[in-house]
Structures are given as structure tokens and as C-alpha cells.
Amino acid sequence: MKSLSLFFLGALLLTLTGCDTVRTKVQTRFAEPVYQVKVVDVDPRKAYDAAKAALAKISFTVERGGGPAQGKLTAIGRLHPSTSAPGTARQLLFKAKIAPALEGGSKIEVLFSEMVEDDFNKRPGQGEVTPLHDSSIYEVYFRYIDEVLAAKP
Numbered sequence: 001m002k003s004l005s006l007f008f009l010g011a012l013l014l015t016l017t018g019c020d021t022v023r024t025k026v027q028t029r030f031a032e033p034v035y036q037v038k039v040v041d042v043d044p045r046k047a048y049d050a051a052k053a054a055l056a057k058i059s060f061t062v063e064r065g066g067g068p069a070q071g072k073l074t075a076i077g078r079l080h081p082s083t084s085a086p087g088t089a090r091q092l093l094f095k096a097k098i099a100p101a102l103e104g105g106s107k108i109e110v111l112f113s114e115m116v117e118d119d120f121n122k123r124p125g126q127g128e129v130t131p132l133h134d135s136s137i138y139e140v141y142f143r144y145i146d147e148v149l150a151a152k153p
Helices: 002-017 019-030 044-057 136-151
Strands: 036-040 061-066 072-076 089-100 106-117 128-131
Touching: 036 136, 044 061, 044 072, 044 089, 044 106, 044 136, 106 136
Parallel strands: none
Antiparallel strands: 036 106, 061 072, 072 089, 089 106, 106 128
16 A cells, blocks of 8 residues: 555656646747847848848848838748658748837847748648747857948948
8 A cells, every 4th residue: 555655656746747847838839939139230221131131141031021111021041851850841930120229220139930840741831830049040140240231331
């Protein structure tokens, strides 16, 4: 009897231990994505052009852009098929909002997301999209924006 109650206590502890992990995954999945922000000392039109030129440097293709007046930019990276799991692929997505900054200049808000399709042969277009929170791609992209702005008079 004693060993049976210890078994149930152990099983209960193992079950409750995973609750934090599950809760964190659920919160992350439904949480509002967090855009990374860069403020530049140029007007929104030049900031838009620099953001678009920086995308070309990281091999992204612009899908939609409302132009400098709307200040929105959407792009997509290259498709990377998996060699270890046939039918699986990943791709990076990009969204940006460009607007005048309160302190002067322009504010560029950027969000990179990763889309993974487990088996695009059976269910095309049904990938899972996950925002990238802490990724070095933000630093690389912002560095290219600085380079583009420094190169233009």
C-alpha cells in the first residue's frame, strides 16, 4: 500500500512539473508578437527606402509594401528545405512598420517570424509561424540599415 501511494505521489509530481512548460508554450503562442525597434535620424521616406534596401542585402524578397506614405513593408526569405526530413521546409517572414518618431527622425519597428511546414506535400500552406524574439537577424538587419543610410548622401 505504501509503495502504491508513493507511486501515485511520484506520478502526480511529474504531471505537475510539466505544467509550467505547457503554460509557457501556450502563452507564447497566443501572446502579441514583440517588434524590435530602431530609431534613425532621417525622414520616414528615407527610412522606408533604407529598410527596403537592407532587405535585399539579407536576400529577402519584398512581398508587399504600401510605400513610404503607408509605412508598411512585408517580405519573405528564401525557402530552406530540410535534407534530414523530406517534405519539411522553413522560411523567414518579415514585417515592418515605419513612422515618424516622437523624438525626431523615424521609428522602424521590425518583426521576423519563422514559418515551418512539416509536410508541405500533403498539406500545402499550413505551416506553423513563430515570431523570433531574440535572434541575431535583428542586429544584422539593423546594421545593414545603418550601412545603407551611411552610403546615401
